[in-house]
Amino acid sequence: MPKTPPGQTRNRVFRFVRDCLLRGDSPSLREVQRRFGFRAVETVRAHLTALVEEGRLVKEPGRARGYRLPKRFSSPAPDWSTGRLQPVPLLGEVAAGGFEEAIENPEGNLPVEIPDSRDLSDYFALRVRGESMSGAGILPGDTVIVERRGTPVSGQIVVALLEEEATVKRLHLGKDGMELRPENPDFDTLRPPPGSCRILGRVVELRRQLR
Amino acid sequence: MPKTPPGQTRNRVFRFVRDCLLRGDSPSLREVQRRFGFRAVETVRAHLTALVEEGRLVKEPGRARGYRLPKRFSSPAPDWSTGRLQPVPLLGEVAAGGFEEAIENPEGNLPVEIPDSRDLSDYFALRVRGESMSGAGILPGDTVIVERRGTPVSGQIVVALLEEEATVKRLHLGKDGMELRPENPDFDTLRPPPGSCRILGRVVELRRQLR
DNA sequence: CAGCATAACAGACATTTGTCTGGTATGCCA
DNA sequence: TGGCATACCAGACAAATGTCTGTTATGCTG
Numbered sequence: 001m002p003k004t005p006p007g008q009t010r011n012r013v014f015r016f017v018r019d020c021l022l023r024g025d026s027p028s029l030r031e032v033q034r035r036f037g038f039r040a041v042e043t044v045r046a047h048l049t050a051l052v053e054e055g056r057l058v059k060e061p062g063r064a065r066g067y068r069l070p071k072r073f074s075s076p077a078p079d080w081s082t083g084r085l086q087p088v089p090l091l092g093e094v095a096a097g098g099f100e101e102a103i104e105n106p107e108g109n110l111p112v113e114i115p116d117s118r119d120l121s122d123y124f125a126l127r128v129r130g131e132s133m134s135g136a137g138i139l140p141g142d143t144v145i146v147e148r149r150g151t152p153v154s155g156q157i158v159v160a161l162l163e164e165e166a167t168v169k170r171l172h173l174g175k176d177g178m179e180l181r182p183e184n185p186d187f188d189t190l191r192p193p194p195g196s197c198r199i200l201g202r203v204v205e206l207r208r209q210l211r
Numbered sequence: 212m213p214k215t216p217p218g219q220t221r222n223r224v225f226r227f228v229r230d231c232l233l234r235g236d237s238p239s240l241r242e243v244q245r246r247f248g249f250r251a252v253e254t255v256r257a258h259l260t261a262l263v264e265e266g267r268l269v270k271e272p273g274r275a276r277g278y279r280l281p282k283r284f285s286s287p288a289p290d291w292s293t294g295r296l297q298p299v300p301l302l303g304e305v306a307a308g309g310f311e312e313a314i315e316n317p318e319g320n321l322p323v324e325i326p327d328s329r330d331l332s333d334y335f336a337l338r339v340r341g342e343s344m345s346g347a348g349i350l351p352g353d354t355v356i357v358e359r360r361g362t363p364v365s366g367q368i369v370v371a372l373l374e375e376e377a378t379v380k381r382l383h384l385g386k387d388g389m390e391l392r393p394e395n396p397d398f399d400t401l402r403p404p405p406g407s408c409r410i411l412g413r414v415v416e417l418r419r420q421l422r
Numbered sequence: 423c424a425g426c427a428t429a430a431c432a433g434a435c436a437t438t439t440g441t442c443t444g445g446t447a448t449g450c451c452a
Numbered sequence: 453t454g455g456c457a458t459a460c461c462a463g464a465c466a467a468a469t470g471t472c473t474g475t476t477a478t479g480c481t482g
Contacts, residue, residue, distance in 0.1 A: 009429075019331075024235040028275070028469055040431045045470075047429095064239070064275040064438055064469050111233065111322050137348040137419070157421060208348070208417040210368060220459075239439055251461045256440075258459095275439050275468055 012036070013047045014056055017067060026065040088112040088145060090125040112145055112205065122149045124201075126159060126166060133157070133168050135183035142208045144168060148201040161198040162190070168203065223247070224258045225267055228278060237276040299323040299356060301336040323356050323416065333360045335412075337370060337377060344368070344379050346394035353419045355379060359412035372409040373401070379414065 016035060020027045027035075029044045038044060048067060051057040060066035088110045110125050128142045136157065138144065146159050154173040159166050160180055169180035169190065178197065180190040227246060231238045238246075240255045249255055259278060262268040271277035303318045321336050339353045347368065349355065357370050365384040370377055371391055380391035380401065389408065391401040 007428095026276075030469070038430075040433090041470080042432080042472085043430055045472095062437080062470090065237075066470090111324070113322070134348065137345065137350040137353075139348045142348075202421075204420070204422050206417075206419040206421065209415070210413075210417065211415050218458095241439070249460075251463090252440080253442085253462080254460050256442095273440090273467080277440090 009036070010047055010050060013044070014051055017048070017051075017057065018069065021067070021069045026067055028065055088114070088120070088123045088125050090127070090143065092127060110143070110145065110207070118147070118149065122201075123147055123204075126168075128168055130167075132182035132184050132187040133170075135185075136170070138168060138183075138203075138206060139208065142206055144203045145205040145207070146201040147204045152199045152202065157203040159200045159203065160192075161200050162192060162196070166200065171199065171202075220247070221258055221261060224255070225262055228259070228262075228268065229280065232278070232280045237278055239276055299325070299331070299334045299336050301338070301354065303338060321354065321356070321418070329358070329360065333412075334358055337379075339379055341378075343393035343395050343398040344381075346396075347381070349379060349394075349414075349417060350419065353417055355414045356416040356418070357412040358415045363410045363413065368414040370411040370414065371403075372411050373403060373407070377411065382410065382413075 013032060013036065017027060017032065029041050029048070032038075032044045032048075033041055036044075048057065048059070052059050052067075055070060058068045058070050060068065090108050090110050112123065112125070114120065114123055123145060125143055125145045128138055128144055129140055131140060138157075144159070152158055152171055152173070154171060156171055157168065158171045158180075159168055160171075162180075167180070169182055172179040172181055176191075177194060178192060180192065180197075182189065224243060224247065228238060228243065240252050240259070243249075243255045243259075244252055247255075259268065259270070263270050263278075266281060269279045269281045271279065299321045301318045301321050323334065323336070325331065325334055334356060336354050336356045339349055339351055339355055341351055345351075349368075355370070363369055363382055363384070365382060367382055368379065369382045369391075370379055371382075373391075378391070378401075380393055383390040383392055387402075388405060389403060391403065391408075393400065
């Protein structure tokens, strides 16, 4: 019965459970027990209930493997809208060939957090081609996550479908109609005639891999 | 005993379980049962074992709440390195105040895919402050995901700790020592004297919210 | 010292959860 | 018509997991 200084084992238990939970894998009492070589399950339970009382853990009662991290742990950031993590289909570059078909055959899925109020089918992702938005920090090869819903608002960065080709531009709605403005002086503003252009959605997130 | 067309219920069950798992919360058979109003647990088990056989789910045997998503699910795209989805701690901006303490008290966590060969503790995230890297498409407010491991390589974008302050710059190693080059003509290259600067890691991913 | 809190053990017990075996109904197809 | 597969139900059972009650030891403190 080796007795350790107060709080020391408790901390080690906490770190272990926390790491499990961050891996998305709630441990059972007996798993923790084995890990630390305790000879009684109750020892673990005492530690965990203590950790819950201290507010360092949260428990869903009446449920196997019910220990969780308190909310502040899993909420990504203050301004990040808390939502569900959902697999958003990545459609590739969607050049000529059809947008609708691409929806059916995505290249893969991206784990993206979307608000609770929205539906997964409102989102898709595209890879950016071309330099036309580099002034806005959107570079070729980046992936943009697009939300379909809502009326297009002037000033937003949108994905527009022009002659079976998807492009990322900043939308401007004026009295002369719609303008799609690049953010790069080497490119020209597009003024598509009414009916020839469809706004697929607005860009809500950008991701870039630098590996 | 309402019989549904083949595969239809199966798909609905799959989507439900998948969404649970993406939320990091493996459901029990009886939870799925209640959700769909089945009157037998076995019905659920039949569906789930079928889904495992189809390769759409994976199961850890001899374990409560042991259903998981197969790896490929979280691999977004061909060139995206296949890896686990892990909650990487977001440390905020890490200005003066200490880097080590920030590790212990993250602002939140970001779901990020990291290679199987790496450890979660090798990664952290930071919010970018300042315009010094805007030429590389890294803007203020962006979040960079940083990998600690490995020797710094010339030409990579890194996070450096200079006088208790973290900065993102492009690293250049020459015969005159280390240079930290901004990617914006308005800023000057830094040449920190040896010992006064620590490279925390290299930027492997960038995320930006535009909501 | 007595009193008290903490750390740990021991084992019984209850609940949750997964597994099994067998049955009913429906549609498809040779 | 008779298999045969699929969808589903029913209930028993076993394994995993959480809960409880009681005990021993250690250190601190008045």
